[in-house]
Amino acid sequence: MSSHTVSRRALLRIGALAGAAGLAPSLGACVTDDLGASGSLPEKQSALDVMPVLLVATTRKPVGTPPRPPYFNSERGRGLSFAEVRLSPPDRSLLGKVSAVITGDWTIGAVPKTETGPAAAEAFAQAALGRDVLIYVHGYRESFESAAVSAARLSDGIRFRGVSGLFTWPSAAATLDYNYDRESALWSRDAFEDLLKALAASPSGGRINIVAHSMGTLLTLETIRMLRAEAGEAAMSRIGAVVLAAPDIDFDLFSNGVARLGPDVSKITVISSTNDRALELSAALAGGVRAGAADRAKLEALGVRVADASDYGGGLINHDLFLSNPEVQGVVKRAIARGAGV
Numbered sequence: 001m002s003s004h005t006v007s008r009r010a011l012l013r014i015g016a017l018a019g020a021a022g023l024a025p026s027l028g029a030c031v032t033d034d035l036g037a038s039g040s041l042p043e044k045q046s047a048l049d050v051m052p053v054l055l056v057a058t059t060r061k062p063v064g065t066p067p068r069p070p071y072f073n074s075e076r077g078r079g080l081s082f083a084e085v086r087l088s089p090p091d092r093s094l095l096g097k098v099s100a101v102i103t104g105d106w107t108i109g110a111v112p113k114t115e116t117g118p119a120a121a122e123a124f125a126q127a128a129l130g131r132d133v134l135i136y137v138h139g140y141r142e143s144f145e146s147a148a149v150s151a152a153r154l155s156d157g158i159r160f161r162g163v164s165g166l167f168t169w170p171s172a173a174a175t176l177d178y179n180y181d182r183e184s185a186l187w188s189r190d191a192f193e194d195l196l197k198a199l200a201a202s203p204s205g206g207r208i209n210i211v212a213h214s215m216g217t218l219l220t221l222e223t224i225r226m227l228r229a230e231a232g233e234a235a236m237s238r239i240g241a242v243v244l245a246a247p248d249i250d251f252d253l254f255s256n257g258v259a260r261l262g263p264d265v266s267k268i269t270v271i272s273s274t275n276d277r278a279l280e281l282s283a284a285l286a287g288g289v290r291a292g293a294a295d296r297a298k299l300e301a302l303g304v305r306v307a308d309a310s311d312y313g314g315g316l317i318n319h320d321l322f323l324s325n326p327e328v329q330g331v332v333k334r335a336i337a338r339g340a341g342v
Contacts, residue, residue, distance in 0.1 A: 046156045048164045052087040052109075054148060055133075057124050057195045058168045059188040062116060071111050072144040074172045076184060080191040082120040084113040084127060085166075087152055106152035108145055121191075121198035124165070130204025132162030132240070132340070137192075139214025139248065140181045143173040153323050154211060158333045162206070167192055169219060178285065185219040192223040193230070200227075200235035207240035209336050213320065214278070217247035217292075221257045228264060236264050240339025243332050245271040245322040246292040248282050254291035258302045265303040269335040271322055272299060273309040278319040307331040 048054070058081050060072035071083065090105035115123040136151035147168045155164040169188040171181045199208050212220035220242065228236050247254060247270060258265050272292050273279075279290040291299070296308045309321055309328060321328040 044159075046159045047161050048087070048152060048155045049089055052089050052106075052152075053164075054085040054087055054151060055124055055127050055163060055165045056083040056085050056148065056168060057081070057120065057135075057165070057191070058083065058144070059184075059191045060144060060168060060170045062114065067111055067114055069108075070144055071108070072168070074143070074170050074174075076170045076187065077116070079117055080120040080194060081114060081116040082123040082127075083111050083115075085148060086110045086112065087148070089152075089156075106149045106156070108148055121194045124195060125198040125202045128163045128165070128199065128202070128206060130202055130206045132207045132209065133165050133199060134160045134162060134209045134211065134336070135165040135167055135195075137167045137210065137212035137216035137220050138169075138171070139212075139216045139246075140171060140178060141173055141175060142168070142171045144168055146173070147171075150213075150320075150323055154329075154332070157323070157326075157329045158336070160336070162209075167195065169216075178282075181215060182218070185215050186222065188219060189223050189226060192219060193226050196223065196227050196239075197231055197235060200231065200238040206238075207336075207340055208238050209240045209242075209339060211241075211243045211245065211322070211332055212247075213245045213322070214248045214292075217244040218249045218253075220244065221247075221249065221254065224264075225257055225260050228261060239264070239267055241332075241335040242268045243271065243322075243335050244268060244292075245332075246273065246276055246279060246319050247290065248279060249291045250286065250288045251291050251294050251298070252288065255302055258304060266305075267339065269305040269307065269331065270299055271307045271309060271328060271331060272296065273312075273321075275310055276319050305335070 058072050059077055061075040061077040062081055063071055063073050072081070086109040088107045088109040134155055136154050138147040138150060148166055151164060151166040170184040196208060210220055221244070224242060258268065270291070272294065274293055274295070276293050279293040283290050283293065296306050299306045312321065312325070312327070322332060
């Protein structure tokens with residue numbers, strides 16, 4: 001049996017598992033990050049629910065001028081693009097919650113404003129108006145639309161009070177294109193760094209919080225390393241929390257990357273799980289232990305904070321609990337609060 005055949009079969013298993021991801025996990029043990037839950041009452045409404053606008057920075061190729069649905073595709077664009085995306089929030093009524101099981105929740109309503117080229121990063125920073133920003137960086141096999149919906153679900157789920165943002169790179173959104181996705185994520189490092197530099201240079205302040213998932217954690221860790229090396233502590237001081245959910249990174253590569261961050265490693269929180277089936281298959285493809293499936297003690301020895309979700313997930317995948325489970329979302333919320341000094 002050829003290695004190519006093994007890879008295709010492993011990837012097909014990922015696709016089959018992903019198709020079952022909609023099954024709700026059963027409740028097991030609570031997810032903890034050894035910091036204790038916040039005693040304050042949760043906010044009833046997110047800023048995104050009040051004004052459903054998502055700021056998007058992307059290295060995807062625009063579809064049309066001005067962009068039309070699906071707005072940005074899986075091809076690699078020419079530099080960074082900025083888009084102001086108007087979202088339609090989910091129906092909060094009982095009928096809406098029932099119908100959401102079939103029709104979904106957040107949707108893209110319109111993309112009325114775009115900017116492509118050297119001014120894109122600054123356009124994003126200006127739209128943020130110096131407020132705290134939450135930037136979501138998606139993982140493997142994501143379209144522009146699915147990444148935008150996930151960003152909205154995350155921001156709304158933790159009741160984030162600042163600006164909701166998305167950095168989306170050219171994923172092929174196809175099960176068999178794992179290698180294309182990985183290369184596209186790494187290809188997008190410079191553009192992501194340009195965005196973070198523009199936000200960090202904004203004189204009106206605001207914390208930059210990043211939540212990255214799966215393959216997007218590789219892009220994020222590499223970019224943070226570059227930012228620290230090239231822009232120094234002044235830029236890093238504007239970074240609040242960096243949450244790496246189910247990082248799809250070889251553990252040795254992760255260890256080396258974290259070691260280059262020095263004291264800024266304290267900004268990183270890892271959401272891990274030793275029963276993450278997607279990372280198990282990724283390890284079979286790439287070899288080695290994935291950081292998101294590593295033993296908690298090994299991760300903590302690197303100086304990062306760890307929320308081990310191994311005893312929580314009861315589904316078939318256990319790869320994106322941060323988008324659906326309130327307790328795991330609480331880990332993200334506390335990390336952002338720490339980054340803000342709250």
